Amino acid sequence: MKVLSRFCYVFAGACALASSAQAQVPNLVQGTFSIETPYYVSGSTTPTNQGCMIIGNSGQSDVPSLYDWGMGNYTCGLDAVNWQEMWEVYALSANNTLVHVIKSRVNGKCLIRGQSGAAASPSLYLWPTSSYTEYCGFSNAKDLISNGQAAWDLSAVLPYADSGGIVYYQGPARHAMSPNPYLAFSPLPSSAPSRVADNSWGVFTTDTLNKWELHLKSMTNWD
Amino acid sequence: MKWTTCVLPLLSGICLASVVPTTAAQALIQGTYAISAVKNGANYGCMIVPDSGHANGMTIYNWSASDWLCGADAPLEQAQWFVYAVQTAAARVHIIKNLATGRCLVRDAGGANTLSMYLWPDNTDKTYCGQASAQALVNDGRAAWNFNSLQYTLNNAGFVRFTGPLYLGQPGYPRLGFTPTPPTAPNRVVGTTSPTFSSDAGAWTFRFDTWPQD
Secondary structure, X not given: OOOOOOOXXXXXXXXXXXXXXXXXXXXXXXXXXXXXXXXXXXOOOOOEEEEEEEEHHHHOOOOEEEEOOOOOOOXXXXXXXXXXXXXXXXXXXXXXXXXXXEEEOOOOOEEEOHHHHOOOOOEEEOOOOOOOHHHOOOOOHHHHHHHOOOOEEOOOOEEEEOOOOEEEEEEOOEEOOOOOOEEEEEOOOOOOOOOOOOOOEEEEEOOOOOEEOEEEEEOOOOO | OOOOOOOOOOOXXXXXXXXXXXXXXXXXXXXXXXXXXXXXXEEEEEEEOOHHHOOXXXXXXXXXXXXXXXXXXXXXXXXXXXXXXXXOOOOEEEEEEEOOOOOEEEEOOOXXXXXXEEOOOOOOOOOOOOOXXXXXXXXXXXOOEEOOOOEEEXXXXXXXXXXXXXXXXXXXXXXXXXXXXXXXXXXXXXXXXXXXXXXXXXXXXXXEEEOOOO
16 A cells, blocks of 8 residues: 555654545644744754744734743733734645645735745735735746745644643645755744744745744634 | 444553444544535525624625635635534534634524524533533533534545535434525525524534644
8 A cells, every 4th residue: 555645643742643545635734823932953853832923023024933922821922812823824736736835814915935935034915916816926826836946845844732622733844946955044033932022033945954843823813 | 243343542551342333424523624504405604703703693604705615715714613522421522613713613502593602601611612521512402513424525625525415413313404495506695595404504504624734
């Protein structure tokens, strides 16, 4: 039996194995999330959350950075929802290619790798080609995927359940364009999670020893 | 062949032994969706909560005012459903919550074939619809939806769509439908049909579409 891929679900301290039948289903991440950033220093199997991926400078920045407000019990150390930490993530497909869009709720701009996929850092952008912001300003999913700069590979961002039973996603995020670098942050915050705003910025890396992941936490509470 | 290693690192850094291999693909859906009700290939409209989301019940409707989902001029909270997965050791279920008030879509008590928008008062945290825990939500069953029969497809715009029947509990248990079938598709008259459960519910299926992103 050919196994196409492998993954596990984690719940209640256990790891459930997925069958090969399950592995053939494409991994889809959709929703509105805050995104924490587990970081594995080389050789470690225990990550440290470096903070949330946010849009700093009161939402005016074009490059994501790490931050934890340290004020409350909500995600990212917040005491209320803040758009700076919220991201829309959803899947698009065309020509048998499945990608994900990552969009800031601050301004509706998409997280891209500019300079035709060669930029050193991710940035927020909307193309002026059309008013279809769902395609990051392209006219359709095909054009977005063909351009590639707003296309993300989240195939390794996998579901798991926390001790309370709510399902989240975690794993490394890669840009979809070759050479598929990983999303990371630099410099490493001096303390974790980062309490220094606009200090540790998003970058692309091919470093597979010091690993960054995204931990997507869905909004679940309406009181 | 079953894999015996954990690719996803645990927050605790420990991956315990192999457990519970599953044999069927299980939908895992999180996000805000329009949910359209389809019967015999005809789309009868979106699931909505009348009275701007404050009614006790749910129905299907299409505003027919635009090409947006549900025919609305813009996303309306009464037609938006926040869906997320809850996992216990033995079950994965989904919660269906209306965005207007945060109430859950719940089967009425006593095995009724009717539904209401409801939050239990047992817990101030409404993550589990006001139930005390994920296990309590699963044990009660009335707000624990089974998405295992939903299939991943694409809509015409390239967005991922999930399509299939909706059950409470396990397939073969009560299946969501509407009665009577509205006279036209899409349905443009509020109050002409109500949700119901039956063994097959008249073969209604549901489409979960993400709202266009603003």
